[in-house]
Amino acid sequence: MIAYFNGEFIPKEKVIISPDDRGFLFADGAYEVIRSYNGKLFKPDEHIERMQRSLEELRIKYSEIYKLKKVAEELIRINTLGEVQALIYIQITRGKALRTHSFPEEETIPTVYVTASAFHYDPQKLVKGVKIILVPEMRWKRCDIKSVALLPNVLARQQAKDNGADEAVFVRDGVITEGTHTNFCAIFDGKLFTHPVNNHILAGITRKIVLDLCSKMNISVVESPIAETKLKEADELMIVGTTVEIMPVVKVDDLKIGNRKPGPITLELQRKFYLLLEQS
Amino acid sequence: MIAYFNGEFIPKEKVIISPDDRGFLFADGAYEVIRSYNGKLFKPDEHIERMQRSLEELRIKYSEIYKLKKVAEELIRINTLGEVQALIYIQITRGKALRTHSFPEEETIPTVYVTASAFHYDPQKLVKGVKIILVPEMRWKRCDIKSVALLPNVLARQQAKDNGADEAVFVRDGVITEGTHTNFCAIFDGKLFTHPVNNHILAGITRKIVLDLCSKMNISVVESPIAETKLKEADELMIVGTTVEIMPVVKVDDLKIGNRKPGPITLELQRKFYLLLEQS
Numbered sequence: 001m002i003a004y005f006n007g008e009f010i011p012k013e014k015v016i017i018s019p020d021d022r023g024f025l026f027a028d029g030a031y032e033v034i035r036s037y038n039g040k041l042f043k044p045d046e047h048i049e050r051m052q053r054s055l056e057e058l059r060i061k062y063s064e065i066y067k068l069k070k071v072a073e074e075l076i077r078i079n080t081l082g083e084v085q086a087l088i089y090i091q092i093t094r095g096k097a098l099r100t101h102s103f104p105e106e107e108t109i110p111t112v113y114v115t116a117s118a119f120h121y122d123p124q125k126l127v128k129g130v131k132i133i134l135v136p137e138m139r140w141k142r143c144d145i146k147s148v149a150l151l152p153n154v155l156a157r158q159q160a161k162d163n164g165a166d167e168a169v170f171v172r173d174g175v176i177t178e179g180t181h182t183n184f185c186a187i188f189d190g191k192l193f194t195h196p197v198n199n200h201i202l203a204g205i206t207r208k209i210v211l212d213l214c215s216k217m218n219i220s221v222v223e224s225p226i227a228e229t230k231l232k233e234a235d236e237l238m239i240v241g242t243t244v245e246i247m248p249v250v251k252v253d254d255l256k257i258g259n260r261k262p263g264p265i266t267l268e269l270q271r272k273f274y275l276l277l278e279q280s
Numbered sequence: 281m282i283a284y285f286n287g288e289f290i291p292k293e294k295v296i297i298s299p300d301d302r303g304f305l306f307a308d309g310a311y312e313v314i315r316s317y318n319g320k321l322f323k324p325d326e327h328i329e330r331m332q333r334s335l336e337e338l339r340i341k342y343s344e345i346y347k348l349k350k351v352a353e354e355l356i357r358i359n360t361l362g363e364v365q366a367l368i369y370i371q372i373t374r375g376k377a378l379r380t381h382s383f384p385e386e387e388t389i390p391t392v393y394v395t396a397s398a399f400h401y402d403p404q405k406l407v408k409g410v411k412i413i414l415v416p417e418m419r420w421k422r423c424d425i426k427s428v429a430l431l432p433n434v435l436a437r438q439q440a441k442d443n444g445a446d447e448a449v450f451v452r453d454g455v456i457t458e459g460t461h462t463n464f465c466a467i468f469d470g471k472l473f474t475h476p477v478n479n480h481i482l483a484g485i486t487r488k489i490v491l492d493l494c495s496k497m498n499i500s501v502v503e504s505p506i507a508e509t510k511l512k513e514a515d516e517l518m519i520v521g522t523t524v525e526i527m528p529v530v531k532v533d534d535l536k537i538g539n540r541k542p543g544p545i546t547l548e549l550q551r552k553f554y555l556l557l558e559q560s
Contacts, residue, residue, distance in 0.1 A: 003299070005299075012299070015298075015299045016296045017296075017297040018295075019283070019292070019295045019393050019395075021297065021304065022434075023304050024297050024301065024303050024304045024371075024428075025430075026428065026431060026434050027307035027428060027429045027430055027431045028431055058435070089379065091299075091304075091305070099369065101430065101437035101460055102437045102438045102440070103434075103441075115299075137421075138420050138421045138422060139420050140418050140419050140431075141416075141417075142418060142432070148304075148305065148306065148431075149429040149432075150306040150308070150429070151306060151307045151308055151420075151429040152420050152422070152429075153306075153381055154302075154308050154381050157382045158381075160382070161382045181381060
């Protein structure tokens, strides 16, 4: 596999991360994952814009962010991923420097690492729906930044796996925030509810698409936190994101949702999402 | 400089961290810093025990932890640090694996990276005291684990630097938890107050020494959260830790403490600490 590393296209085996890299020592960096369908990047500008925002919030200066779209396209081409589904992974850290918590010298060059790899998933899940678990919110208070400080997400996702679930969704002060790598939506009486965009969740790109689709479908959207205790009254639940797309949730811990079948609004959103994909 | 990397002593320039290392991708690892005074490790068993606890909490299996003390001693010897002050840095991650949040296969070998380097500091600070700033607690809810997910600490420490301060100390729900790399103690009416050991702070090894010294000095210790609003009534403040030892705090933001001079209990704790060092 050919990767992009600090300005060069090189075999991934030749990518050398220094032990002084602040990504390794401090989780001092941001990332993005862009999906590619048959060689075409999906919403690349939105992902790159979000990366730029993350870097700005972290005060990491990287002047060549405009190049990343071309880099992603080139990686798809070189790695012959033009006819499959693929994920572009982009990570930018504050670079390498002697270890001290505060920022290194201004001249420190950020580390830029990008890969493209084939993405395989189980399409049955999109049809049958998945189980999720609820876990207490453990993360920091800047979940709006897509940082690589993902340890709480790792632990929660493993807890999901240990419990035969696909995703762990965080509960903060009695309300659902989002999943370890997804946003969370619920349908109550024909309306779609999801946590508002603030410092407790990532402003998901798929989440935004879902809200736009709802608008076109005349489905009211309520951007308001969903109480954990309300879930048993939900008609439909879904997790949404770049890798899961629009994924029906049919079980939350031991609670069955919608008689364990994906609901009509979820299915219609999926259908509209794939139409959008075709047109884009 | 010679480092220890996955079982071998090699030049640090030859240490290659894979971009698939979960330390780099997910902050999925733990670390320790041990101080060495003139070739002698200070409290190595306590640090290694705490590393073991961090690894257990993260479910990272590393069977050779008992070797680390010898490794640290060997690094001091090889790098001729026997007659200076040095820091041993130990980082252990869950190893390298294809990127997915949940844990990789059981057989994945942890990455083990250890360095020893000379440690220079400004002794005047110990005499004159330092300024700290207070910042809202932004970190996750498992600060008892010494993980490398240090991004909030990085941002807070930089904020301190931007404000001419040595340390940023977190305030959670109106009470002081700890600093970005130190614990926090306050003297009120001859008693020492510090946050109790729970999931919101790291169980500091220097903190423990301070409490033991207080016990010997017949100074009452109250392990109870300190309200931010109470700070103006404090007689003395200090931050304590492996790198700062027992550091007087004479200013908190714009608030002067003890007429900007280190207090008598702080100075006596420092003195007793250095006596302990000599004897150890």
